[in-house]
Amino acid sequence: MPGYDITEPQLRCVLPFAAAPAEVRLLRRAAAAQLAQWGLPAAADEAELVVTELATNVVRHVGEGASATLVLERRGERLRVEVHDKSRTVPTLRSAGCDEEFGRGLHLLTSLAVDWGTVLTAMGKAVWCEVEVDKVQACRRVERAVEVLETYQGVDGSAATLGRRWEVVLEESAVELIADLLHWTAARGLDPDDILDRAQMHYEAEAA
Incomplete structure (x- = not known):
């Protein structure tokens, strides 16, 4: 992972990565560190789950070594987590979870997220999840x-x-x-x- 670029301090963080299991672990740590800098350590465990699921799906469904980008963005009372890749294949709940072995993990992820979806981009697609960030x-x-x-x-x-x-x-x-x-x-x-x-x-x- 070459590093990350922060724009709009306290609001947005962009982390390019190459799809690989080792990179997923680094992304989780980087996400937790960024949230700590934003004063949101309580949201780190939820964010790490979302980051793990989305980044792992790139490894498994787009291909190991594929170029991708993780974006963390604070939007009011929500934290938005996006993963951009160059594939235009839109995931579904089943394909994102892949099979029954991982279905329960995805079920937990969707229970944590306020909302999630996919947006097609000029370069491919972005899969996103939003989790709430509040004082309770x-x-x-x-x-x-x-x-x-x-x-x-x-x-x-x-x-x-x-x-x-x-x-x-x-x-x-x-x-x-x-x-x-x-x-x-x-x-x-x-x-x-x-x-x-x-x-x-x-x-x-x-x-x-």
């Missing part, structure tokens, strides 16, 4: 976690009908979700222990 990040995390867990394993019923058992159902879903994420992490060539450590660090920093 911890509350949003809890609310979002409940929303994901309530539907993660296709559980029927509600808190009202299941009573106390609902908390047990959510706990079991949380365990399964974490296990599936570890499988997804390993399938991406990442270190599950490293991901757990980073998640713990984010949690402890925000809890403090």
Whole structure:
């Protein structure tokens, strides 16, 4: 990765990269560092997930070594993450996730994003996602976690009908979700222990 150019300080960051697994790791770190400079460290974990998914899709669907660009842009209460490449093939939810092995990872990504889409450009296309950035990040995390867990394993019923058992159902879903994420992490060539450590660090920093 040759480096990055920042225009409109505190607003926009442009990072050219060559599609490769090693570059994806560098992009995640660069994105987290940039958000820290913007005073948005709480948004780093969400942004890293989005960056990983979008950049990995370039590696897998456009081709390893392909030229691409990551753009981070603060837009009011949202952070926009774009990945530009030279392919004009528009991804769908299925093609972006590729297969069932990665489908749950994409499902999690879309649950984090406020919106996402694809724009055709003169050089190819840009795939983008937007995540919210606000001052009640911890509350949003809890609310979002409940929303994901309530539907993660296709559980029927509600808190009202299941009573106390609902908390047990959510706990079991949380365990399964974490296990599936570890499988997804390993399938991406990442270190599950490293991901757990980073998640713990984010949690402890925000809890403090």
